Amino acid sequence: MEKQVILDDQHVQLTMNRLAYQLIENHSDFSSTVLIGLQPRGIHVLQRLKTILEEITQHSVTCGQLDITFYRDDFRRREKPLIPSATNIDFSIENKKVVLIDDVLYTGRTIRSGLDALLAFGRPTCVELLVLIDRRFQRDLPIQADYIGKAVDTLNSERVSVEWKESEGADKVMLFTPEVNGTVKR
Amino acid sequence: MEQLSVEHLTGIRDLTRQDIELIFQTADSFKEVINRPIKKVPSLRDITIANLFFENSTRTRLSFELAEKRLSADVVNFSASSSSVKKGETLIDTVNNILSMKVDMVVMRHPNPGAALFLSQRTNTRVINAGDGTHEHPTQGLLDAFSIRERLGTVEGKKVAIVGDILHSRVALSNIYTLQKLGAEVMVCGPTTLIPKYIDQLGVKVEHNLQRALEWCDVANMLRIQLERQDIQYFPSLREYSMQFGLTKEILDNLDKEIVVMHPGPINRGVEITSDVADSKQSIILQQVENGVAVRMAVIYLLAGKIGR
Numbered sequence: 001m002e003k004q005v006i007l008d009d010q011h012v013q014l015t016m017n018r019l020a021y022q023l024i025e026n027h028s029d030f031s032s033t034v035l036i037g038l039q040p041r042g043i044h045v046l047q048r049l050k051t052i053l054e055e056i057t058q059h060s061v062t063c064g065q066l067d068i069t070f071y072r073d074d075f076r077r078r079e080k081p082l083i084p085s086a087t088n089i090d091f092s093i094e095n096k097k098v099v100l101i102d103d104v105l106y107t108g109r110t111i112r113s114g115l116d117a118l119l120a121f122g123r124p125t126c127v128e129l130l131v132l133i134d135r136r137f138q139r140d141l142p143i144q145a146d147y148i149g150k151a152v153d154t155l156n157s158e159r160v161s162v163e164w165k166e167s168e169g170a171d172k173v174m175l176f177t178p179e180v181n182g183t184v185k186r
Numbered sequence: 187m188e189q190l191s192v193e194h195l196t197g198i199r200d201l202t203r204q205d206i207e208l209i210f211q212t213a214d215s216f217k218e219v220i221n222r223p224i225k226k227v228p229s230l231r232d233i234t235i236a237n238l239f240f241e242n243s244t245r246t247r248l249s250f251e252l253a254e255k256r257l258s259a260d261v262v263n264f265s266a267s268s269s270s271v272k273k274g275e276t277l278i279d280t281v282n283n284i285l286s287m288k289v290d291m292v293v294m295r296h297p298n299p300g301a302a303l304f305l306s307q308r309t310n311t312r313v314i315n316a317g318d319g320t321h322e323h324p325t326q327g328l329l330d331a332f333s334i335r336e337r338l339g340t341v342e343g344k345k346v347a348i349v350g351d352i353l354h355s356r357v358a359l360s361n362i363y364t365l366q367k368l369g370a371e372v373m374v375c376g377p378t379t380l381i382p383k384y385i386d387q388l389g390v391k392v393e394h395n396l397q398r399a400l401e402w403c404d405v406a407n408m409l410r411i412q413l414e415r416q417d418i419q420y421f422p423s424l425r426e427y428s429m430q431f432g433l434t435k436e437i438l439d440n441l442d443k444e445i446v447v448m449h450p451g452p453i454n455r456g457v458e459i460t461s462d463v464a465d466s467k468q469s470i471i472l473q474q475v476e477n478g479v480a481v482r483m484a485v486i487y488l489l490a491g492k493i494g495r
Contacts, residue, residue: 080188
């Protein structure tokens, strides 16, 4: 398995700052906007963004966590049933602008489930999607992100992993490429 | 971890501690789901479940049906009183006929102990035991322990007294297994005639005095006297039973601690528990019912996840 760092500590910080400013351009003081992170890994992106946004705007930003396990389309197609994480949305999203947040956008199936899950909490005015990493040209469904940290070209056999200071000790994004017959296959 | 070690839920005795913790963890999520404005998730869209009730039930049957519907499963109901069972059909024939109509899972209550296990060994379906005679009632055991965990933070190290008709109670046996697997201490309390012989071999304490049991415990689970299962007279009169083993406000207030009061229902007010106790702040009877739906959703979800496509 070959390991390649796509974004290091400093770049993650820069990218997050840029995403925060892009959000402010469209949502100014966040009075009618809520941010919703997808469990489990989107929560880290959400927490980071919330801190940056609140520092810049000096307004509090409403945030929630959404678990999509029960809305997935691969239940019973996996070896083991997926174990859910916590959903924590203690506000109504009725007539709010919602920004869904996740770390990696790949097939688009998670986001599809996320949209379904979201509707159980009301009818938002609009929904936007923010991702730290967009694995381009790998979509199974017609879903695109509105805010993208970095777009990368990958193969299906490759894996992208996002690590955070809070959980793994350092901020970085890595691309893993499997070796076939001793050579790295790209 | 991450999946159950069993294919059917016939009794708590077959479960591991990890299984129970996995069910609780999943039930936490479902409890959040059933408190949403839209109390439904689409996980089991392609699953059909038959509820076979060969014995009367209100709570358990409704609870299972709600759990199934909130998971988006298709549900068919069956009760013995209005079926061909009356015409002499055997249990296996009845179930196989239902399964031919492409049913994926069976929830069954039956008056005979072992009926769920029997079915799981002889038919090609997933079976959830919703009570088999005086043997086990696994989902009740789970939801009782889940409710204790919710109220007291943990089950480990807690002392639970089960009071009443232990001899005829499937709830008692499932509770004993669940609580012990989670590290709680269990005591059974009741008249000598209603405590099974050799029950101490399960590792439970036996007590015949309600006052002493209550002084010992953190949680008292009050069971109903199951007159319908009692073929002979086990105590002189209900009034005498109620004077010896009925839980009253006065007894509770005289304890030097606040214990949690539970009851699996249906309550016979004024017999095993007085109205003011049943409706007091110490009682978690209605929380038990609410948790029942979440716990049953978790069990169904985890077992359905093991059904191949």
